[in-house]
Amino acid sequence: MVGICFYFQVHQPWRMRQYSVFEVGNNSNYFDEEKNREIALKVARKCYLPMNKLLLSLIERLDGKFKISFSVTGTALDQFEEYCPEVIESFKKLAKTGCVEFLAETYYHSLSVLESKEEFKEQVTLHRKRIKDLFGVTPTVFRNTELIFNNDIAHTIEELGYKAILAEGADHILGWRSPNFLYRPHTCEKIKLLLKNYKLSDDVAFRFSNKGWEEHPLTCEKYTKWINSVNGNGDVINLFMDYETFGEHQWEDTGIFKFMEALPFEVLKHPDNYFITPSEEAEKYEVRDVLDIHNTMSWADVERDLSAWLGNRIQNNAIKELFSIEKLVKKTKDKKIIESWRRLTTSDHLYYMCTKWFADGDVHKYFNPYDSPYDSFINFMNVINDIRIRCNDILKKDTSKTAVKGTIEAKA
Amino acid sequence: MKVLMFGWEFPPFNKGGLGTACLGLTKGLAHNDVDVTFVIPKAPRGIQAKHGHVKLMIANNVKGVGYKGHVEFEEMRTLLAPYMSEEEYLKKYAITRATGITEVDDDGDEEVYGKDMYAEIVRYANKATLIARNTEYDIIHAHDWMTYKAGIAAKSISGKPLVVHIHATEFDRGGGNGVNQKVYDIEREGFHAADKIIAVSQLTKNTVVYHYGVPEEKVQVVHNAVEFNEKEVSHESRISETDKIVLFLGRLTLQKGPDYFVEAAAKVLEKEPNTTFVIAGDGDMEHYIINKCADLDISNKVLFTGFLRGDDIDKAYSMADLYVMPSVSEPFGITPLEALRNGTPILISKQSGVSEVVSHALKCDFWDINQMANQMLAVIQYPSLQADLTENGLNEVMGFSWNTAAANCVSVYNSVLSTR
Numbered sequence: 001m002v003g004i005c006f007y008f009q010v011h012q013p014w015r016m017r018q019y020s021v022f023e024v025g026n027n028s029n030y031f032d033e034e035k036n037r038e039i040a041l042k043v044a045r046k047c048y049l050p051m052n053k054l055l056l057s058l059i060e061r062l063d064g065k066f067k068i069s070f071s072v073t074g075t076a077l078d079q080f081e082e083y084c085p086e087v088i089e090s091f092k093k094l095a096k097t098g099c100v101e102f103l104a105e106t107y108y109h110s111l112s113v114l115e116s117k118e119e120f121k122e123q124v125t126l127h128r129k130r131i132k133d134l135f136g137v138t139p140t141v142f143r144n145t146e147l148i149f150n151n152d153i154a155h156t157i158e159e160l161g162y163k164a165i166l167a168e169g170a171d172h173i174l175g176w177r178s179p180n181f182l183y184r185p186h187t188c189e190k191i192k193l194l195l196k197n198y199k200l201s202d203d204v205a206f207r208f209s210n211k212g213w214e215e216h217p218l219t220c221e222k223y224t225k226w227i228n229s230v231n232g233n234g235d236v237i238n239l240f241m242d243y244e245t246f247g248e249h250q251w252e253d254t255g256i257f258k259f260m261e262a263l264p265f266e267v268l269k270h271p272d273n274y275f276i277t278p279s280e281e282a283e284k285y286e287v288r289d290v291l292d293i294h295n296t297m298s299w300a301d302v303e304r305d306l307s308a309w310l311g312n313r314i315q316n317n318a319i320k321e322l323f324s325i326e327k328l329v330k331k332t333k334d335k336k337i338i339e340s341w342r343r344l345t346t347s348d349h350l351y352y353m354c355t356k357w358f359a360d361g362d363v364h365k366y367f368n369p370y371d372s373p374y375d376s377f378i379n380f381m382n383v384i385n386d387i388r389i390r391c392n393d394i395l396k397k398d399t400s401k402t403a404v405k406g407t408i409e410a411k412a
Numbered sequence: 413m414k415v416l417m418f419g420w421e422f423p424p425f426n427k428g429g430l431g432t433a434c435l436g437l438t439k440g441l442a443h444n445d446v447d448v449t450f451v452i453p454k455a456p457r458g459i460q461a462k463h464g465h466v467k468l469m470i471a472n473n474v475k476g477v478g479y480k481g482h483v484e485f486e487e488m489r490t491l492l493a494p495y496m497s498e499e500e501y502l503k504k505y506a507i508t509r510a511t512g513i514t515e516v517d518d519d520g521d522e523e524v525y526g527k528d529m530y531a532e533i534v535r536y537a538n539k540a541t542l543i544a545r546n547t548e549y550d551i552i553h554a555h556d557w558m559t560y561k562a563g564i565a566a567k568s569i570s571g572k573p574l575v576v577h578i579h580a581t582e583f584d585r586g587g588g589n590g591v592n593q594k595v596y597d598i599e600r601e602g603f604h605a606a607d608k609i610i611a612v613s614q615l616t617k618n619t620v621v622y623h624y625g626v627p628e629e630k631v632q633v634v635h636n637a638v639e640f641n642e643k644e645v646s647h648e649s650r651i652s653e654t655d656k657i658v659l660f661l662g663r664l665t666l667q668k669g670p671d672y673f674v675e676a677a678a679k680v681l682e683k684e685p686n687t688t689f690v691i692a693g694d695g696d697m698e699h700y701i702i703n704k705c706a707d708l709d710i711s712n713k714v715l716f717t718g719f720l721r722g723d724d725i726d727k728a729y730s731m732a733d734l735y736v737m738p739s740v741s742e743p744f745g746i747t748p749l750e751a752l753r754n755g756t757p758i759l760i761s762k763q764s765g766v767s768e769v770v771s772h773a774l775k776c777d778f779w780d781i782n783q784m785a786n787q788m789l790a791v792i793q794y795p796s797l798q799a800d801l802t803e804n805g806l807n808e809v810m811g812f813s814w815n816t817a818a819a820n821c822v823s824v825y826n827s828v829l830s831t832r
Contacts, residue, residue, distance in 0.1 A: 020782055020783065020786040021683065021785075021786045021789050021790070022679075022782055022785075022786065312800050313799050313800045314796045314800050316796070317794060317796035355800060355804055358771050358804075371775065372774075372775070374772075374774055374787075374790075374797060374801060375787075377790075377794075377797060378786065378787065378790040378797070381790070382786075
């Protein structure tokens, strides 16, 4: 018996506008309203709405036999609320079916686990509450930003009470093992590790429309044959991908929607295949082995490590600078400043500063709203400086207020 | 394959990028096993004083350094020099008349220079036919407008195909202030008489196609490159212990945007007073720029070095924390590549050919002084940014080779020869 688990990541960052050093101290408008709205509406039209509709229809037609899971970031939900609330409505419909699981992650899709455990826990709590408020469910399975994972992170998540955690089925931690079983990180006692089958996931997410790929075109029949061959060799097949695969990374005219529409039927033809959610996996299957993940890994790029976000000096400078004002920001208790600062913790901002293959005009560049990683860095640092100034202004006012109060009391 | 090339003085006797490009290309062609007869202009004795005797120095240097006997030089006495204006020519002409020094050419006849720049260009072209008649070659390659007539003359004498190379057009030199009709006409004549045109960037190609009525297929882009010498990158020479150094190195003329540099400098100094701006070069805007600095009240933070050559150029790059090229219209721009080679990060105008090929650089529109200052300040304030730009830029520039540019020229030669 093989459980096929679809997990879709839904995320949008709050993109920043060009913010020059001359605006520092003068302008607290950091985010590009127009661009964020434009992108939200575009992706809603090309991906979220049509795909949610399709999945809903599949769930209804297959009468509970088709199950899926999502993780939706807080920053995405906030933007949907502001720009396209119908997207939230469509996720609510999916939630009501009982066949859709929602996972937990950091509200702001951040790397906070690497810099501030305290901030990390706060963001996880905020996210859990948001999911509960909107969809009426409490997540029990966790996925960290970009599936960034190591022994230490595993331990932290277990402490927070989650039953299972997702990670990349990277060769360098699996060795000879297969991602189609459950494992446990050696720093943990109870939590279960669900590993992405990157071959089958990326066949759909990356290679689907690549005419140079020897398996192109990918038909349902062919893909299902590969799925079937896992039977007897695995408990589960974890198909983890970015939701924008459907309609954005792979455009509609590649046939991706038609592929997904026919796939569940094709898969279920085989009596040993069924669809499963992450928490059901954790419930049903035992772990087969213990794994040691002492080097941090992720699901990004070929290296599957942290180099996309922390591979150069400017990225490291940026993250350290950002978290150096965490205490200052929280001390102000100013909701707007705290929200702005938290939006800056979104991993995308560091991703835009990646210089790895910049000269080759690669995928990083395509999604970058700025001209260059260097301009991204300059904007980011300028904004941090403005936040710092605003915090200091507020705290100065507070101390002078209490000083005055003191004098009045003394007089009285 | 043999090429008859009409070019310009090599470094260190050159002024501006034309000579640098000619040297690089010639070496690259030799590397690609192409034989070059290089027609090099030689200034008459009375005029030479500043730049020294061309033939001995160049021939010795060049023949020794890996040319494998592929390059031969033919001298042609002329008053012409790149970037020269009509007025400058007339001044030089007046000197030759005044000194009364007569030179004789190979036939024993007295050299009589053209009475103005355009007459000299025609005379140069006529003398070129002598060389063209007595040399063997498959193709003619002429660099920039002053040599186009010579190239055309050589073509008509020999029947061999002509490739003209455009490093800068009148539109670039004018910087938006209109063009000299006589020069434009010569450029246009060259473009139309040539079998193929090589442009140093897409930007330049667009200018040629748009302004000169040339069909798009006739123009091939071959980006310039940069030379690598075995000299080590040294950061010893510091001119200030406290200040960061921002460098402008180029001709002080409209096209190069020195006024934008200075305005951005003023903005930077408001926020970071511990910055020194170095302006290396001379030109017609020199006085204007000095006065502008005074007006902006930044004179004490701006150093003028005058015209630099040779090792001094590398030293200038090495001691800088940032090299800025704010050109209004730069057909290519080799100097940023030289800066990167010396371990200095660069900020370049988007209105330049080099910005088409370099990724690890800060780029801005030349007129956007706020952004220019914003980027300058970031390099000054964030060592991480300076370090990443430097390291990545250096790695990137290693891939820019004159051998590749020369190979691309050879492809152009082949495409011309194959259609005959």
